[in-house]
Amino acid sequence: MTATKATTERRPRRPVRRRGDRIFAGSAQGAGILILVILAGVAAFLVIESLPALTAPAEEIPGGEGVGAYVAPLLFGTLLAAVIALLVATPLAVAIALFVTHYAPRRLAAGLGYLVDLLAAIPSIVYGFWGIFWLAPKLVPFYRWLEENLGFVPLFAGPTSATGRTMLTAGLVLAVMILPIISAISREVFQQVPTLHREAALALGATRWEMIRMAVIPYGKSGVIGGAMLGLGRALGETLAIALVLSVSGGITLNLISSGNPSTVAANVALEFPESSGLDINTLIASGLALFLITFAVNMLARWIVNRRADFSGAN
């Protein structure tokens, strides 16, 4: 079979290699290769521009203790905010995806899905505005309550920030921002659950929830994990929402509701870069390189998980 297929494919191809074809195919392939070059270029230029900071003596780096000590609290803050966002957003997104695919009336489902997708369309800076002026003040009483009742947990030790611009607020804003990504991908996999699986479960007398637990969740699990990791990638790199919402004082702390928080890599670059020059810029670019490597790894892992399901075609 394969042999005949190969020959029939090969034969007509040879005579039609005209000049227009060669140019067009060449430019299409060139564009594809250009993308690889751009990606390599991103890594290369970041490395080149961060080399001065990486090789400079430790005391010339801002903070005076070298690049590692400068970047560590930022990476900690980045991970902390992203983890909060992921913990909040993933269950919510899965529930929303289930609602849209299996609970909402058929006629409304597409529209409701679109409403959730609209959250992804709002620019990051607008989330920052909303976080400062709407969400943060509204959360202050809640934080007070947390401090009074759960103050013995190090996460809620306080003292409560008066503005509400805390790590937890930043994490919640991030959660809202990654919600549509996770829910869009979960929705996609949940919709692809074979009808026969679902009908078989229902025919055996399962309730809707039992059907979902037995047929939908096992089928969609890897897609949900992949979607959550894509959300994590976005949360790690989110810049301005955090730069605006988080009140920063540096230092590593697990206290989520006080006004002293570690910054994140991306937010720190946005805040410091416009007023920096010389070696400071190289240091910032070095921190950006660290962020690039982490998000690259997370995204690669996520794509690998999502793509492992052969019949699932990705983000849209």
Next chain:
Amino acid sequence: MTTQITPAPPATDGRTTPSPAQRPEGRLPRWVPGACFAAAAAVAVGLEAMGDFNIALAVLWTAVLGTLFVWVSSRLMEGPRKATDRLVTCLVGSAFGIAMVPLLSLVYEVTRRGIARFDLTFFTYSLYGIVGEGGGAYHALMGTLVITALTTLISVPIGLLTAIYLVEYGTGRLKRAITFLVDVMTGIPSIVAGLFAYALFALVLGPGIRLGFAGAVALSVLMIPVVVRSSEEVLKLVPNELREASLALGVPKWRTIVKVVVPTAIAGLGTGVTLAIARVVGETAPLLITVGITNATNLDPFAERMATLPVFAYYQLTQPGVPPEFAIDRAWTAALLLIMLVMGLNLVARLISRYFAPKTSR
């Protein structure tokens, strides 16, 4: 088998005595869940009315109590399996409700605060020589349009050609590598794209460079993968019969693509490009780094700093000057304008795909 549905008398413990298997057809009347939530709302309002009334907490209590009531009554009358099912239904519905809170509050808040300066001055004046009241974002709006147009000019040809390569020509490892890396590239943080463009131009033109074109390059890094992904999906939908018919008539492959494949898919391509523009038009971080900000109108992306709408909003909010309220009003109006731009582009994309959908012969 049509046993009468009698609510379990409160004296006998409904949870244990009749096993659920004995009355699988026990059903709550349709009005019960609604009644449960109504009762919960009444209790919640009552609770809140005792203290100082808080609408958010009242809604929260309604949802929690209503879910509890539904669960308990279902557990008593239908057995634990149905009760779990109803509980999950309530939870899943509430999750959707929770997701709507940020969307509605955000749109409401931005509209309320942004409408104050949504006037003609805002669209016709720059900030040149403005202290305090007045002034507008004409320079920033134009800057955003110029840079976005430039980004589109760079990204669409590269993205479209790559998609054509992937669908029509690509084979083997190169195709797989490009597909995979484009997917990964979608996840590059926007600030990293900005740092890349800065590093690139700083190496060529010297450090401290701020240039509209550098911003366009940074945005292209973000936009190209989006264009590739969406175009690829659309080109894959073009039926193979069309290609085969054209090739059978002796049309060269490249003309087949240009004259048959692309026109067939044009609506989907338009939708994809529009959505890609919507994605980059609100990007702030890369422009903050590569383009900077200025108060004057600069429409030349190859010289000096430019103002862009998101960066304008950022600086108006964070460095409002004295007195601050005028700049903060301008910041909100800029945010409102950004949302309108992005949602408008999303709407246009929807309309394109709706009105031209038959052409893709899905």
